[in-house]
Amino acid sequence: MASGKRQAPVIILTGTPGTGKSTHAQFLAEASPIPLKNINVSEFVKEKGLHEGYDEEWQSYTVDEDRLLDELEPLASAGGLILDWHTCELFPERWADLVIVLRCDHTQLWERLEKRGYPVKKIKENNEAEIMEVVLEEARQSYPAEIVIELKSETMEDIESNVSRIVDWIKAWQKNQAD
Numbered sequence: 001m002a003s004g005k006r007q008a009p010v011i012i013l014t015g016t017p018g019t020g021k022s023t024h025a026q027f028l029a030e031a032s033p034i035p036l037k038n039i040n041v042s043e044f045v046k047e048k049g050l051h052e053g054y055d056e057e058w059q060s061y062t063v064d065e066d067r068l069l070d071e072l073e074p075l076a077s078a079g080g081l082i083l084d085w086h087t088c089e090l091f092p093e094r095w096a097d098l099v100i101v102l103r104c105d106h107t108q109l110w111e112r113l114e115k116r117g118y119p120v121k122k123i124k125e126n127n128e129a130e131i132m133e134v135v136l137e138e139a140r141q142s143y144p145a146e147i148v149i150e151l152k153s154e155t156m157e158d159i160e161s162n163v164s165r166i167v168d169w170i171k172a173w174q175k176n177q178a179d
């Protein structure tokens, strides 16, 4: 299990692009009873130049995984993090206190990614990944079953109830650490 006696948990928020990770992360950071630093890993990679260049075909950065892990290690060890990324298996098991996998109906996901201006090829790839439960499977293979939670993200009500559920989990985690 992760963490030992950290002051604050590390929450991995994952899911196919467009499922609502950044939106959830924002609301969660505001609602959390313990301060959580919200790290959008794609932005973090860009800002710190933790990549080996830009792939024009896929319109994404080729991440330098070793350097990314080195940068994140001290932050994860300190705790109090939301790690928002479309993949999770890279993060060591010892970092994770909770792994949330957001899910979304594929028709809705297609519309969200279309609005974002993704090329059709990239929309199709992500849509298929959502249908095939790629991220969920990855999370289940990388972390203990009891810390992996799958949550639906299709409506504003879903966001509200998901955030409230995670806040309850944080309170329970806090109490548990204090005992």
Ligand SMILES: Nc1ncnc2c1ncn2[C@@H]1O[C@H](COP(=O)(O)OP(=O)(O)O)[C@@H](O)[C@H]1O
Pocket (backbone or CB within 6 Å): 015, 016, 017, 018, 019, 020, 021, 022, 023, 024, 112, 152, 153, 154, 155, 156, 158, 159
């Ligand atoms: N549960 C939801 N209900 C309604 N709209 C949502 C929901 N989750 C995400 N969205 C919308 O979908 C788009 C993508 O959300 P975003 O949080 O950026 O996804 P991600 O960070 O996973 O790529 C945004 O326009 C957001 O407002």
